[in-house]
Amino acid sequence: MKLKLFIIPLVCLLFFNCASRKIKDITYLTKTEKINDNKPTLNVFEPKKTTTDKNAVVIFVHGGYWKDGDKKTYGFLGRNFAKNDIVTVIPGYTLSPNANYDLMAKQIAQAVEWTKNNIDKYKGDPNQIYVMGHSAGGHLVALISTNPKYLKNKKDIKGVILNDAAGLDMKSYLEENAPTSKYHYDVTWTKNPENWKDASPIYFLNDETPPFLIYVGSKTYPSIMTSNSAFVEALKPYQPKLEKIILDKKHVPMMSHYFFPWVKRYDEIVNFINKTKI
Template sequence: MSRSCLLLAVSLPLLLLALAACSPLTTLNALSPAGDTECVDGVAYGEGPRRKLDIYRPQGARSAAPVVVFFYGGNWVNGARGDYAFVGRALAARGIVTVIADYRLHPEVSYPDFLRDAAQAVAWARREAARYGGDPQRLFVMGHSAGAYNAAMLALDARWLKEQGMAPSELRGWIGLAGPYDFLPIENPTTKPVFHFPNTPRDSQPVHHVSRATPPALLIAARRDKLVAPERNTGQLAALLRAQQVPVRELYYDRVSHTTLVASVAAPLRWLAPTLDDVAAFVLTPGA
């Protein structure tokens, strides 16, 4: 057995034990050291405790790096920016200034208020990125699950960024991990009140906003996702984007689930899928 295989055989049971013993996200953060990155946390982009964000950047960053604004999932009812430090550290270690934003959740708000929060966070990044070593001309949005929906709606539906004096064309691209892009009629009982079901507006669905003006996309899904059907969501959206001649890269991974797709960004789980490599390549490609 090779040394790398031996290390994996020894460390994987310990990792699984740790994941079972406490919050999986807390464990991933604990096992994802900051390294040569730094974090500025708790910066307000609007009013109230849920309109704050954390900025992760390469240590001592002074040159203009690309900027990714990341939105986490949680079915629009839970989640916190601090739980996703492993995402910020991983991207910052690749030379990407990363903004992880909280947004208001149900029942405090419902559709479309969390999209307004997301757009406000992106507008903040556009204005302030240069202060943290970021290039506002190389701005991306990214999300996982419900957060991928948020990112998609900002990139596809111009209404939300327009309220902040921006347009989707100011985004260099967007990244969706296991996003729900077409989920009517709503079956999940938790999601129904978030989107006012059965009176959910048709235009709440990202698939109805595809146009040639949509920024380039990287769409990634778990091939056997049990929560968000990859064919209906990622596959359908990718096909619609291609029909409009929008550049899109569509990837499916075999060894991850809906939840471990984003977890594979963390150092201990990168053997599951090349998620970090593919995201970094999309963001850092010359001309991107």
């Protein structure tokens, strides 16, 4: 039994690795947005067997309390999306305490701009860009998709996929839990309440907000459950058909189960893309 549990994931890794071509560590930031010698890069996973050069694109942003995480961890996501003829872009970004939420969001916005300008070289359609994030990454993709100061053209994003996203209403959270040095929150969010609202996607929803697909774990952290529920209620007037899918999982398994290419999430995301693309 133990041998089977080891062999099955290994076979999946080998098989689905053949479905994609990985182009790694591409520089995407402008000089003004680099932090000293810290130069975040991105990886692209291009489907090998696709019959078109105009495939949908998913930009995935990792989580980690805005202070941890590495794009290299999520290669499985790129490989599995490639099986579904989706090009995947996975950017790294500068983490706290070397950056606050605003700089992180600006960097992710730059990743979107890079994708818009370059993804046709990797069989991607620049008019079919979707953003996806888990935990802190969910916050960042929601923020750049709603707060108008980040993207030159908000219509560059066709849809947003949140996977147990954190930070959707940091204003309310920080008013009750003042930021301290724990998790570097005093740096990430600053101690200025005006910035807390600026960092909260829930305050920027309107009829131009791109379509959302929202996943939440029924066993996730209470703050994530609360902010997602409030976010959904605030978004529903603009998106009556908004999809919120609750899964029987804790916070970390909400991401780790994507390792397996047969999970329903991939079909659900493909369906979401097909319903929202032009």
